[in-house]
Amino acid sequence: MNQTLETSTRKVILSMLKTQGPLSVQDMAKQLGITEMAVRRHIHSMEKDDLLEAKLVRQAMGRPTNVYTLAPQADELFPKKYSQLTLDLLDELLEDEGQDKIERLFEGRQGKLEARYQSRMQAKSLEERVAELAHIQNENGYMVDWSAQGDDAYIFNEHNCPIAKVANTFQQACQCELALFRNLLDAQVERTECLAKGANKCVYIIRKNK
Template structure:
């Protein structure tokens, strides 16, 4: 008989792989505080559903080991917008019209969120923006590095396929962040460019 915890454990494994990248059975067992045998059972189920892929890692000394990562099919289990519809519509526009679309979206979001951040400190604005992105499906979190320096992480990109074809989407998002935060924002990693997550460094 299957445990009631099995679906939630599999979901947790997927979340770990989504936010931290490929991991071994040993890594997952340590993170979940369960036996490696139990992890293998969950991994087997996820593989049968086509949600995980295994890759062999060779090391200078010792035996090679398997590391697991999410498959493309697994991405369907995380928040996404209607990217195909958006792509189809954008394909009908020329470059100038596409730029206007994203600029218009940026202005709309700016008008929506800027009032929420009035009178806030930089740290409070970063926290507010992270909450906004989290609620929008970006799986966002942040950390404070120094008194006036922060990092925002986005482990999911609901518009990944759009951003992959139209760089202006990422550019407008970065500009939106800079305006909302009133600070310099540098993107050091990007999902649309093959990164594990989107990383934004924020400095006053």
């Protein structure tokens, strides 16, 4: 079975479980028109990825059988409109409360992120802090790489922005990220390229404080 078909069948199984609820291997094989062995191969793969949960169910006749449901982690694979909801709420807030309220909202978020991550920066050199910040941002989906540029200077690239739709409309998101980096790194940080302004990535130049 080629990779495209493997991926397609996996998606169909996930969709079936999402829309129909618990299903056995036999149920899935019948609907998909493939063998139970093929279904079990997909099931095994998705169990390894923590996408499915199995439950042993007794039947009126015959041996108990496993039925499968989606694990909570699988919910992230289905379309979400979080960014649009966030934009709608921010637009309402802007209309009702004005620009100052938006500024305070993003500054509050920045403060919470600083409090959350500050302990991870303690007792580290600047290079170690840059590495830790990259780890933090990768945990949050920013697809970071970085490199040293001479003594106490670094280039920090973010190839993805999980909040791009929000940042495109509300530049406060980008301003607060820049301030967050400066405070966490205790360093000079300059942004030279920005995804929200049409660049292919966000680029930060980091230098040791003089």
